[in-house]
Amino acid sequence: MAIHRTGRARTRALTTAALAVVSALALSACAGGSTPAPSGGSGAAADHGEISVQYSWIKNEEFAGEFYAYENGYYDDAGFSDVVGISGPDTGVAKLLSGTVQVALSDAASIGAAIAEQDAPLKIIGATFQKNPFTILSLADGGNITTPQDLVGKKIGVQDSNASVFAALLNANGIDPADVTVVPVEFDPTPLMNGDVDGFMAYLTNEALTVELAGYDITNLAYADNGVPYVAETFSVTDQYLAENKELLKAFLTAEIKGWTDVFQNSTDDSVALITKYYNQAAEDSADGLEAVFGALDPTKTAKGLEAEKLLISTPETEANGLFTISDELKQQTVASLKAAGWDVSVDDLFDTTIIDEIYAENADLKNYLP
Incomplete structure (x- = not known):
């Protein structure tokens, strides 16, 4: 679902x-x-x-x-x-x-x-x-985004309504938005599981669990621990x-x-x-x-x-x-x-x-x- x-x-x-x-x-x-x-x-x-x-x-x-x-x-x-x-x-x-x-x-x-x-x-x-609860969710055998700098050069799925908060993550970590490709997505993490994006803006309490329970090894870059508490x-x-x-x-x-x-x-x-x-x-x-x-x-x-x-x-x-x-x-x-x-x-x-x-x-x- x-x-x-x-x-x-x-x-x-x-x-x-x-x-x-x-x-x-x-x-x-x-x-x-x-x-x-x-x-x-x-x-x-x-x-x-x-x-x-x-x-x-x-x-x-x-x-x-x-x-x-x-x-x-x-x-x-x-x-x-x-x-x-x-x-x-x-x-x-x-x-x-x-x-x-x-x-x-x-x-x-x-x-x-x-x-x-x-x-x-x-x-x-x-x-x-x-x-x-925000996170950049990635697959361990895919984007494997463990640090903010790992966002550089990656395709990140971001919902339109979360664009400002994603911009805050980049801003807080000194990352030029031009160095990241933002892909518009909804809240269904299927694009991540299909490999259409390297990372996906998600919730630690929701989409991250959905992907994990689907059998994928995941990596979380939690906003609260990476410059946006x-x-x-x-x-x-x-x-x-x-x-x-x-x-x-x-x-x-x-x-x-x-x-x-x-x-x-x-x-x-x-x-x-x-x-x-x-x-x-x-x-x-x-x-x-x-x-x-x-x-x-x-x-x-x-x-x-x-x-x-x-x-x-x-x-x-x-x-x-x-x-x-x-x-x-x-x-x-x-x-x-x-x-x-x-x-x-x-x-x-x-x-x-x-x-x-x-x-x-x-x-x-x-x-x-x-x-």
């Missing part, structure tokens, strides 16, 4: 999102008023009502922590009558600005582009992925919603921390079973959604995807500071990576991590997510 032929809506949908921002900005004033204000405190007595959360992709292993938060009642305990998780693909930018959703699981490139290009009033308040799967909100709903967001992020802690403390088999349950429910609820289009989850690939994600989520910094935290160094690295892609934003433009920092200051035990 071809994977993600429709495209994915993180950096893949930046052009569409940027166009939508223009009209959505006019509606941003209402973005902070759709959820009841908390009565005070983030304890069990709080009543935060219902909120909507835009997922960046289909309801697969990328949202295992959210599924545990549902399954184990963490959202309920936090005072929410319902947390409506909305399947992607979607960057969430336009929906945040219009007030259609209150939180989006997006990425630094999508949020940073909206801020840089349209002065969108958005903030990243935490990040699930400390490392972005930035956070992804970010908790993103409007400035107004953040200012008006700090206790609600504190309660929400606390539930999320507990859910993702369960991902690390439960067996992979148990997590795959839970992911499959929520994926299948999404397919039943929306027959024309991508969950239904893609058909049944492959449990082997789902398990591998989950383990690959853990490597992006858990780092020495999160072990010390807690899940979703973003160090000052990583914030600086993120804005530098965005600048290499053509989006000039400051740390203060992009981030406000006061809530996640407060959570751990008040509940240090939540830092202990590893088994």
